[in-house]
Amino acid sequence: MERKDFNDTTISISDINRILLLDGNELLEQTCMLLHEKLHSFCTCIVELNEANHVASTLAYVQENTVMDDLQYDINNTPCEQASNSDTEFCIYAEKAYQHFPKDPFLVDLQLESYLGYPLKNAQGQTLGILISTFKTPITNPDPILHYHKLFSKIIIHQLRAKWLVEKTDTLLSQLSEQTKRDNLTNLYNRFSLANHLKHLMEVKGKKSSLVLIDIDGFKEFNDLYGTHIADRVLLHSASAIRSAFDNVDTIYRIGGDEFAAICEGDVVEQRADALFEQLHSGFQYEDLQLNFSVSLGIVSFSDAESGDDLLLKANLALKLCKQSQNCHIQYYDSRLSAMHLRRSQVIEALKLDLAATVEKSALSVALQPIVLLNGDNWSRFEVLARWNDPKLGVVTPDEFIEAAEHTGLINRLGERVFELACEAKRFLEQTLGYSVELSVNCSAKELAQPRQYLSQLTQKLERYGFAADEFTIELTETVLMTQSGDIRQALRGLHEKGFKIALDDFGTGYSSLNYIHRYDIDCIKIDKTFVQNMLTNLKSERIVKLIVELAKQLQVSIVAEGVETELELNKLVGMGCTSIQGYLYSCPLSPPQLIQKIENLPPQSSSSK
Template identity: 40%
Template sequence: MKMDKHSLFRERSLQAISELIDTTDGSLYQHATDILHHALSSYASLLIEIDRTSQSKRLLATSPKMRAEDNICRDLETLLTQQMKYIRDDYFIIPVHTSLRFPQERYVVQHQIEGYFGTTLQCSVPGNLCYVFISLTTEPIDDPDTLYEWHQLIAQIIQQNQKHDYLARRVDLLLNRLNHEVSHDNLTNLMNKSYLTDTLERLMISPPETGPKLFSLGLLDIKNFSLINDVHGAYAGDQVLKYVAQVMTNLIQDEQFVFRLANDEFAFITFRQNPVSLCEKMIKQISHGYHDAQHHISLKVRIGLATYTQSSVNADELLLHASLALKECKTANQMICSYETSLSEAYLRKTELINALKKELSQCIDASDALYIKLQPIVRRHQGVWSYFEVLARWMHPTLGEISPVEFIEVAEESGLIISLGRRIIRLACLAKQDIESHGYQIRLSINCSAQELSQSHIYTEYLTEQVSSFGFNPDEFTIEITETTLLVQQHLAKKTLGQLRSAGFKIALDDFGTGYSSLNYIHSYPIDCIKIDASFIKNMLNSYKSEQVVSLIIQLANQLNIDLVAEGVEQKHILYKLYHMGCNQIQGYWFSCPILTQEVISHLLTQTQSSASDTLINLRSS
């Protein structure tokens, strides 16, 4: 049975669609043109790309290939111009006498072309390109419908393929951009922390025959970077980060092994046998500083090193080791530190203390007595009964034993527990004062304030005032001690907080006076009621003329400014009398008493009261 024209077209078109869909080797344009040529028995079928902006034309495919000539687009220039006038129509047709109508078209005349049928395919992707399918015949076109159907079919397939390719390229571009965003730092264009972890894991997993490579991981940070931002502005800070990144990349010579982890913290991986020498070069080059037309910024950096030596450590552990080494740089004030196992031991100890302290602070005061306070008297000359004490925190853990205040206060500051610890100490101090005063003794207390508490000015002042009021005490019965280091860290908040405390009625003492950078400036700049001479000067007085002179000058300064003065760390009688002679009349130290428990304070006060009463009675009798 003979097929009609439409049935034949459907069958052959389905076959053509199948063939074109299966084309995966990049020859779609040629294959489509071949199908068009064979289906229509044309003399030649062509696919031409036209840029509508520049009017440039490019032959993409022709069938049969032997009928393609150099400059064929130029030879069909007039026809293509006519074709573009019909760009909004489905097709442009010259059914007969094409060579006669366009004698200037060399190709048409030379090959005696009778019929021209062209379909314009609008590009389905953004841009100014369009495509023209052309069928040339040496016989008149007497069945334009068939040509139209085949042209439309092939054009639609090409159009869908272009759309698919465009979307695929777009997806690839977006995925690449996303991958770049996920793996790179936007400012420096270095790899980020996530990529560092992946890189470390990849380096640690190597083929069995070669074994893992030995390498070192370095963590680098910029000293006082926040100060650079504060003084020079965020833009200059960004330029400094880019400068450091560039120096590191130049020295490592492989950008995939240089990383920015956080604000001013960088990392690098090196396979050199002597990583310390690389670190020294890095530090030296960075120390030249960042310079531009407006800025000359000196820079100092620190580097913590950890070496991978085929041990059982994983990527996270190696990062931790390098981080511990960097932290040791800061603690020891060194530029380069390499990881040692002792640093891990210290880290484990610190982690254990953090967990224990967190648990301790989560319990109410009545449920635990492991965290407690001791009081050390601050004694005025010729004073018979003590009335002024500094509150000192102590911790006796049931399994870890007695933990040094230096250790657990540092842990509290680093872990963010210092606010909770400070509140516990304030509460314990009020309870101790209440207990002592219930025995008839009126006392004042001095409580230390940390940098983090100072930074939360309103919250700290509100809690302190609330606790003092809840016990029926007055704020002027308490002195708040601030170290010079605390003021240095929180300068922008210190005045506000200290002003609030003074307004509430509390007194302010500057502790460890003389150890900071701007001791004298603090006295003039902040509302200070009392200064406490650091114990290191007191202990060195007998052996160091310089220390003695410093103490003498501090005493003279305090007396001239009418500021209370306390000498800390007094342990010997001759030091005591030398201080008295210099004009310092308030003393704190082991000469009078070590820090003692509340009940011991009560016992001492009772003894002192009885002794004072006996002395009074003797004096009365003798008179």
């Protein structure tokens, strides 16, 4: 296309406004089309640079009034190489461009006379792309051409910075997810990988496989007697023996402090379990120490379970019975393991009765743990934790009654009761302390799967007690975001519209949910206590915590560190930029009256710092 006299062509304000109303690829393509048409270029394009391999990839490319397919090319020996490396504002060859770059096939083959490249830089000044126009004739009056390229480069940079920010965040997520799939010490897969793998294996492996849980007997005593260094050697030796016994390293997991898992295919589980027990029972020599210990194994066949979660539950039942029985080191699950099922049934019946009673007669209660903002004026944020001391059953753990509620359809009623108790606690605290407090309340996947009912329950309680939604944070685990039941996005949108804040609890312990972090409006990320408590002795855990803090900054959300127990952990977190702290360093979960007493007995300045 012959370039016409540029002085006869202008780009109007309406043209620019039309571009500003667009976004994404459409904005990039229409920007190139506008410059191409108005400036009568041979082609106009926007390229993104990969400095590692010196390759440019077109994000938008217009030639002969047509949006062309994307392409890649080597920038070596091209004007794009100069544009990417230049500290100047632009790179221009007003004539004989093809002669200046005889090794550039695009310029030479098409005999292109002139070239203009306008670098697109990020906030740090790094050139990540170029806005390019080429012409078949010399540029005799470069000023207007430069003016419009400069103008539109700013619009393009604004669009691309969002893209680059997402890519940077995705890179952080990728690093984080890669480090959270495996156990730091043994490099075996971890508990969360096991849950994902079991779900898949139950679908494809049939019923001839078995799940084996392995627990080191008396491991705490090893740790207390010899210290973590020797205890780690025991774990590494155990991991090596399990690898040897079960062959395939990809089906072996470390799922807890002293607990491992293995998936055994076929009907050889008995022989392998016996071999593993004998190998570990014989102990091993480390330096001057002869370390003798034993293990307990709980085994369940895939044919005895309906799902991956069911497999883990039944293997745990077998393992618990094994550890409770004298002279038993290998326990297979069978239907006679009924005691735990009986307890579960009793919990379910007692829970139904309790939830049917009024809140005044309920044995359910709440404990509160402070979330301390360093340098704050006082303790004003607390996480609400459900507790239950039943008259007949005694203390029922949260794991017991929450699991029972989820499996019997009582979870919504339980959540409603806990929120009401939280409102009662909030009223008591504010009346006693004389200032407003904010509470964080946990929410399960099954509650959020019925968003209208859940939101209605919350708003009714707020109206009854006269509280505002922005005084409450709803805490979700990563499992909630991974669930397929209900419209999670709709539910979170509804909570936000009412004014509730959303926190992502136990962050970093999941894998698949990392892919969903962009999809949901999250106000706060809570770092899982496992990483916090390991970061002083484990470099991987420290790096994960740093990544999570940096990720929170990128996403512009607040960050809370859970499970902080020591001054050293606190100082490390503060150095990373995390100043909202929850953990036993400040307080264990307490009943509202106990919490009041704790706050009133705090020494000066301790309400916000240690």
